[in-house]
Amino acid sequence: VAVGQRITGTARPLPAIKAQDGTPDWNIIERLLKEWQPDEIIVGLPLNMDGTEQPLTARARKFANRIHGRFGVEVKLHDERLSTVxxxxxxxxxxxxxxxxxxxxxxxxxxxxxxxxxxxxx
Known part of the structure; x- marks a missing residue:
């Protein structure tokens, strides 16, 4: 998790949220949304190096849709290739x-x- 400012183009890390058996801790997510009140949420989109989708891509899309559905905040997906490296x-x-x-x-x-x-x- 990270928070950032569009004006400065910078972000800073927040503690990672652990999922239990693939289920995110919605209480922590709700608390972060109340605390930071973001205009939008960016979810990393895992893609293969050639840009094609992989099994985790569908899970990221589902997570983004669930955030939007639960909290009504705008959610966008963004290519996360090589971010972990x-x-x-x-x-x-x-x-x-x-x-x-x-x-x-x-x-x-x-x-x-x-x-x-x-x-x-x-």
Whole structure:
């Protein structure tokens, strides 16, 4: 999870939200939405390197639709290709292997996805 400002084009990480058996913690998501009151939510869209869809693509679309349905906030999907690779590289440079826990990697990838979305001028 990350929050950002469209004006500055920057984002900062928030703690990752763990899903239980593929089900997100809707209470945490609701709390974050109340706290941050975003204009829109950007959900990373996992694609193959050639741009084709993969099994996780449908799950990301379903998650985005469920957020919109539950909370009525606008949700957009954004290509997340290589965001995890970039996140791991940056975290490793900062703290070696100790910095590579899944939560930190996921949060850093969320920052990369959101800033990439801003860079494309949306």
């Amino acid at each position: 970039e996140a791991r590289s940056g975290l490793f440079e900062q703290g070696g292997y100790r910095a590579l826990n899944k939560g930190k990697v996921d949060s850093a990838a969320a920052v990369i996805i959101l800033e990439s979305y801003f860079e494309q001028g949306y």
